[in-house]
Amino acid sequence: MEKKVLVHCLNNDMTKSYPVGTSLIDIYEDICPQQVGAVVAKVNGKVRDLKFCVYKPKQVEFLGLDTQQGQRAYLRSLSFLLFDTIYSMNSSAQLRIEHPISGGYLCEISGLGDINQALCDSLKEKMMATVKRNIEFEQEIVPTEDAIKYFNDLDLKDKVNILRSKGEIYTELYRLGGLRDFFYGCLVPSTGYLDKFSLTPYHGSVLLSLPSINDTSKVVVGEDQPKLFQAFKEHTEFNSLLGVKNVGDLNLSILENKNSASNLIKIAEALQEKKIAKIADEIAKREKARIVLLAGPSSSGKTTSSKRLSVQLAVCGLKPIAVSLDDYFVPRSETPRDEKGNYDFESLYALDLELFNNDLNKLLAGEEVELPRYNFETGLREYNGNKVKLTEGCVLIFEGIHALNPLLTAKIPAENKFKIFVSALTSISLDDHNCIPTTDNRLIRRIVRDYKYRGYSAEDTIMRWPDVMRGEEKWIVPFQEEADAMFNSAMIFELGVLKQHALAPLNLVPQSSPAYMEAVRLLKFLGYFAAIPESEIPQTSLLREFVGGSSFKY
DSSP states (O other), rough: OOOEEEEETTTTTTTEEEEEEEHHHHHHHHHHHHOOOOOOEEEEEEEETTTOOOOOOEEEEEEEETTTTHHHHHHHHHHHHHHHHHHHHHHTTTEEEEETTTTTTEEEEESSSSSSSHHHHHHHHHHHHHHHHTEEEEEEEEEEEHHHHHHHHHHHHHHHHHHHHTOOOOOEEEEEEEEOOOOOOOOOBBGGGGGOEEEEETTTTTEEEEEEEEEETTTTTOOOOHHHHHHHHHHHHHHHHHHOBBBBHHHHHHHHHHTHHHHHHHHHHHHHHHHHHHHHHHHHTTOOOEEEEEEEEETHHHHHHHHHHHHHHHHHHHHEEEEEGGGGGGOOGGGBBBBTTOOTTGGGGGOOOOOOOOEEEHHHOOOOOEEEEEEEEEEEEOOOOOOOOOOOHHHHHEEEETTTOOTTTTOOOOOGGGEEEEEOOOBBSSSTTBOOOOHHHHHHHHHIIIIIIOOOOHHHHHHHHHHHHHHHHHHGGGGGGOOOOEEEEOTTTHHHHHHHHHHHHHTTSOOTTTTTHHHHHHHHHHHHHHHHTTTOOOOOOOHHHHHHHOSSOO
């Protein structure tokens, strides 16, 4: 008698039995509505590719391109297809996928001549030919030493280093035709799935754009982000000077030289301090810029950046006064609500815009103003005698997620404002074909801080994160290019430090939780980083805002 196994599909709440060893793709075609457009699946809380075969009872949810998990699998698959195409044109050519920008992913390509539209068109034409052939991405589990030898023969040192530093006996690879590659997550079943993408020249590189998560029928068309590009470029060049382009380089450097981590920390901290000092110098040169507006997404390090900027402004002979925009929240009962009926603290209109502008104009006119203090327990604004007057050399620093939004300071003359955008723009990659989303860096920071200081579990933080990101896309990202200065708060060593604080809360997320899938992914991701002790991180470090031990008061 044929053995069967029960599968419960969450997409339509159906349960059905299948022969043991049935693949997810066969189950999907049988049980699940086609409009899902599945590219991967969640199986008992873990993301699997559609070739995964079921041998025990499973709870399955099929995921399309309208999910983060589907987007990541599509990007990895497209990256392999692009690598395969470039390799077929010139086996000595190199591809490095740097970071997300302008709605796509920046790809450095060398060995194929000038980067122009003709090259992009040629690459896409060849890639689409492979898409039409519908070639399978095949999984292989091989001894790690064999994988290292294979990538050594291809002169892919980035992959050699990450595999060597990981130290596992076996490694899972993917094969497309005769070419192999390593990815830290699953791919789509075959190239036939990859029929929507675009390649365009972008600042001397190629921008790879994917279908929109909001409308999967359309490829994202992003706006040019020259300031963000420059901020990434500075750190990428800095990493290259250190000889640390990828996590494998970082790990081997630390594992082979006990002083390496100490030197990296000192250099990275010095670079940040130099950048903050430069921004302070620019503010000091603008005599009428009495108001500094500092914005950034969640866990970008806005608070510490504001405090360190205050120190550097004092060095310039100015008198900084730091104010949190949170103190201008409207009474909680008047806070806007989102589509779920919950308070939307991410909304610009959670702030009392009229009061804020009136206070600023009074200050600029030389009047004394009593600044409010928001009581988060009562949900009310209070006045405790904190009176401020802009005397000679005084500079107000307002820090908050909406600081760059023109509507916030609509009544304040442009010449009186200096705008700063802060974010953790991760400039290191796992290897040349596996970039690290900047959102992962910030999410791990937030998990650590929430667990240590705010009484939130990793499960709580992960569940809130999608709403946080939606708020950022609506209220922060559209205004980042309007900044007078950009400050990259990411540090090359930080994930090796954060790892030691994040593992415990992530391991506490139960398998029954909707957050389990993301917790598993982050645990796997952090597993690629060698641990770095925090003992040499200075007390003024931005990272201390998350791991503790700061000399600043929060």
